[in-house]
Amino acid sequence: MRQLIRIFLTINILCFTVVSSFATLHGTLEYTIPVDYSQINLEETDTKANLYYDLAMKNKSGNLDENITYALNLYSILCNKSPDNIFYAIRLGTLYDLIGKDRYAKGNYYRALSIDESRPEPYFYFGEFYYKRAMFKKALKMYTKAYNNGYIKHYETLYKLGDIYQKFGDTQQAQKYFKSAANIQSNVELDKKIETVNTTDCSNKVYYKR
Numbered sequence: 001m002r003q004l005i006r007i008f009l010t011i012n013i014l015c016f017t018v019v020s021s022f023a024t025l026h027g028t029l030e031y032t033i034p035v036d037y038s039q040i041n042l043e044e045t046d047t048k049a050n051l052y053y054d055l056a057m058k059n060k061s062g063n064l065d066e067n068i069t070y071a072l073n074l075y076s077i078l079c080n081k082s083p084d085n086i087f088y089a090i091r092l093g094t095l096y097d098l099i100g101k102d103r104y105a106k107g108n109y110y111r112a113l114s115i116d117e118s119r120p121e122p123y124f125y126f127g128e129f130y131y132k133r134a135m136f137k138k139a140l141k142m143y144t145k146a147y148n149n150g151y152i153k154h155y156e157t158l159y160k161l162g163d164i165y166q167k168f169g170d171t172q173q174a175q176k177y178f179k180s181a182a183n184i185q186s187n188v189e190l191d192k193k194i195e196t197v198n199t200t201d202c203s204n205k206v207y208y209k210r
Helices: 004-027 043-054 064-079 086-098 102-115 121-132 136-148 155-167 171-184 187-209
Strands: none
Touching: 004 187, 043 064, 064 086, 086 102, 086 121, 102 121, 121 136, 121 155, 136 155, 155 171, 155 187, 171 187
16 A cells, blocks of 8 residues: 555656646746655655666757656756765756756756866766867866876777867877777777878978978
């Protein structure tokens, strides 16, 4: 009987929070109803949140759908229950980034940094946010902080650093990060990048010797 009551409460909370999420995202929410977070099982909510997050990340359209909505609401609940959990804040930031809600995405990344600014994860995802928007100077700053804070063997960080330096024409730095990335995970795309950078670097050396 208690389990049925718990399920009923959880469903009602989720139904309300789904409506709240849609309304908040579209700017129509005019009131809030207090939610008793003590009735929610953290472990079960975490499992469901991860499930809907994985489904949400398959959405490439950038449009709000059911999976994104459920993931947003579940991670919002988790953040309220565990406000010092950096992982939940990052997940919320990533979900808002996915649907183009920049202010909410940045707010959650800043929240993650306020929890622990020594961790590399929030810097990396903040870098991803700026990289997607072609704001490469800001992306470079964030990826560099992720690298300095522990992501020295993180393939995506190394690749993005190399790619940005290549865009900026700094072949020496591009080579450094691309080669470090290749030591972790070699692939055709990366090999082509390294070859292009090496060719450009050789051309520049010949040009400046003239």
